[in-house]
Amino acid sequence: MNGATTTAAHAEDVATSGELLQALFHDNPDPILVVAQTGYICSANPAALETFAAPSLNGLALADLVAPAPDGDEVTLLRRDGALIIARQRIQQVGDVVVHTLRDLSKAAPAGELRGAFILWTALQAITEGIVIYDEHERLVAFNEAYVRFCGIGGVVPRQGLSAREMMIAWLASGGAPVDADEGLREVLLERHIREMRDPTLRSRVMPYAHGRWMRVENIRTPNGEVVGIRADVTEQRETEMALERQRFDYKTLIEHIPDFIVRFAPDGTITFINDNFARFIARDPESMLGRPVQDYLLGGESDPLWQALTKLTPGEPIRKHEELLKGADGQEAWIFWSSIAAFADDHLLEYVAIGRDISELKLQQQRIEEQSDELQRKNDALGQFTGTVSHDLKAPLRHVSMFSEMMCEDIARGDFASVPVYADHLRQAVRRMRRLIDSLLEYARIADRIVAPERVSLREAVDEALVNLAEPIKDASAMIEIGELPEVVGDQALLARLCQNIIGNSVKYRRPDVVARLRIWSQPGPAGQVRLIFEDNGIGIDPRYAHKIFEVFHRLHRDESLYPGTGIGLALAQRVAESHRGIIELDATYTDGARFVVTLPGLSSLAKKDAATKSLA
Known part of the structure; x- marks a missing residue:
């Protein structure tokens, strides 16, 4: 082997050793602090950040976080939230830095407790259901063999020290989320699972995994803050329940919603059933439509009001209703009242059902009622104006008649006839004006009532x-x-x-x-x-x-x-x-x-x- 080859091999060994050291530093469950000669921290592993409850420790003085204790190698750890932790410290000089490895003594268990834990763990291995345990910091600390086999079905590899979030991301990727789910939906599902783990109940939950299989999930929180998870494959049971549920849904739909039009289709729009009434309306053969996208038969395609209403259905709002004016194959228009229904299993969509009823006659009746209401309103307006006019405009000429009649009577009583012709002319004008007003009102009333x-x-x-x-x-x-x-x-x-x-x-x-x-x-x-x-x-x-x-x-x-x-x-x-x-x-x-x-x-x-x-x- 020549010198160049030896140098390259050595460099490769050094790189491999560096990667190994980095992995040991990063994944070590004990807190590790790397301290410069100045006494300030230059690096800390995730366990140290978690122990001191700080997002970063770089640049902080070691003396501000670690205080010597009276008993030999024990120290007191000063958390950022003020809490104190008793730990054992091991110090190693590595080049120009000093590595402090800390062991939390509060987590150490006596020998009796260790024996009890061993017995308990042996019993857990005999349980056929998957058992997984997370500590109070939501890190994976233990799991049985059944859980390992269970994870293998979904292609998930459990490992001590992984966080609950990391495990749930792996489960979602293995089929726990819909195939077409975007990052936003995956984040929503992830946060929901995390929330349910942090606040568990005894109620079990069934969720998908492994692209087609189902598992039952139960989470139980212990008094010390740990979470014990129970996982079991219930695919066969779930499929049986779903088949029964579909049968019950079919019966309910057909019995309680006897409609003119019925269409059923899969979540992607593939038609699974269409009745003769709707097929006849659009002049299609029902058999030829099965297995075809329903969007092909809707006037607006993907933008059709019916499809838009269906795609907006959610588990919280599985039914929507709307009216739509459709034109049949014969060119005749008809008002259809659609009931759009979505069937969900938990949060997973099973199928759509659209039920349409012809309400054209009802629409015509409503239109007639509106027209009659408008006509009645016009008549009431005319009556109101007529009443106001009678009380005002028609009284004006009457006041003139009354005034000039009284003046005429007074002059005649005094024997003064000189102004009588003038008064009489005013009376004639007032009467003529009243006649014109009355004729106008009669003409107005006739039009209003016509x-x-x-x-x-x-x-x-x-x-x-x-x-x-x-x-x-x-x-x-x-x-x-x-x-x-x-x-x-x-x-x-x-x-x-x-x-x-x-x-x-x-x-x-x-x-x-x-x-x-x-x-x-x-x-x-x-x-x-x-x-x-x-x-x-x-x-x-x-x-x-x-x-x-x-x-x-x-x-x-x-x-x-x-x-x-x-x-x-x-x-x-x-x-x-x-x-x-x-x-x-x-x-x-x-x-x-x-x-x-x-x-x-x-x-x-x-x-x-x-x-x-x-x-x-x-």
């Missing part, structure tokens, strides 16, 4: 009818009216013509002096198939502060009837017509060149939906 029979209505024809009725005032005002392309809507043509007439009439009436009145009527698509009918003029405009007040009965912004005659009922009638069509009318407060009213009405699509629903009920 139930609309929906039909196709041409908005252009409704506008043209309004223009014919307003031909004279439009001619007198020399108003210019521009009409864009107007679509068809669903409603009552006579009422819509009246709505257009009231808005156009206001545009002509409230024009600017010495300015040619211009009115533009056009439309644009609205939300959900609705239509927006827009009236835009260059008149005097409306203060945005009164955007809602102008639709109240008899509300007038201009009191001078000689300049702007009327009762203040026009826009209230227009609003009532819009609401009777389940639409709205609004003042566009952003428009500043005059007034712009936007009327939103149902488009033809709403009529088509209602016809389809009526046919489905028939």
Whole structure:
């Protein structure tokens, strides 16, 4: 052997020896402190850190932690939390450092106790169940042969000195966690197992291991703080219980949840059962769907509301319910009420069950109830406004009649007839105004009580009818009216013509002096198939502060009837017509060149939906 070979072999031996020394230092159960010539600690093994209850001892003075005791080689260890420990110390000089090996005398056992422990340990070896013991610091101190064999099934190697956390990480890796579990889920499972070990109960727990096997886990804490664990393989028992549980679940599902649609599938979405009703709805053969992913048959795939509801189920919330509008193979839409159910064994998902029921008829009934409620609310609003108007607006002309009648009587009684014609004229005006108010209220009430029979209505024809009725005032005002392309809507043509007439009439009436009145009527698509009918003029405009007040009965912004005659009922009638069509009318407060009213009405699509629903009920 030449010199180079000898040097290399020596270096390898030194490296191997260094690794061995490092392992002995790190895994030694006794605390070891490496102290420099200065008296300060430069290294400490894990046992020392645990003994002194400190995350690190480097840089601390040995004298602050180890105090000589009166009895020879015994010392007193000063823990960081103030506790004192009596230990035996062995000192070795290694190069430039001194190694202090400490032995906690409080843990030493008398000979009698050792013999008792030996007898107990011999008995434990005869037990067929795995026995493992952790000390008060959660380190593995003892286990029997059965536990070694038990660990071998899962590929786990027990070793004295390992922490409980290290052992549980090994168990999770051996099949104690789901195959697709990410680091976050593994950490959650680890913390739960640690928590159960620290606060054990006599209740046993069954958990998976070895990728397909099951074990029963029991933890018992002794008065001294140790934890005794009992482990037993219960795979056959567990499989039998799971089979029985599935049978019981099948029976309960079929008996208690008789539905229109039933689908069962594995956690990954593989269909295991589908009934004929659901297969017929989507025009599929039930047999051909078995073993296929259910996502392939859902409209939204992985994003479908049904699949999303199922994947959110947990042991704490194993059932969810939601409604979904589905389209069948024949193109007909149906509202389905889904009950999504997940079956769990402990925290492990077994299967999904989706139960769907057709509630289309119930939805139509709810829609009718909502429509009737809206209609009733409109009638109540009309009644409320009518009552308020009777108590205020109708009393005004009556007060005039009463006042001028009394004045007329007083003058006649005095023989003064000069003012009687004037009083009589005021009486006639008050009566005429009251007649106009009463006529307006009757017209308003008739519209409020009218139930609309929906039909196709041409908005252009409704506008043209309004223009014919307003031909004279439009001619007198020399108003210019521009009409864009107007679509068809669903409603009552006579009422819509009246709505257009009231808005156009206001545009002509409230024009600017010495300015040619211009009115533009056009439309644009609205939300959900609705239509927006827009009236835009260059008149005097409306203060945005009164955007809602102008639709109240008899509300007038201009009191001078000689300049702007009327009762203040026009826009209230227009609003009532819009609401009777389940639409709205609004003042566009952003428009500043005059007034712009936007009327939103149902488009033809709403009529088509209602016809389809009526046919489905028939």
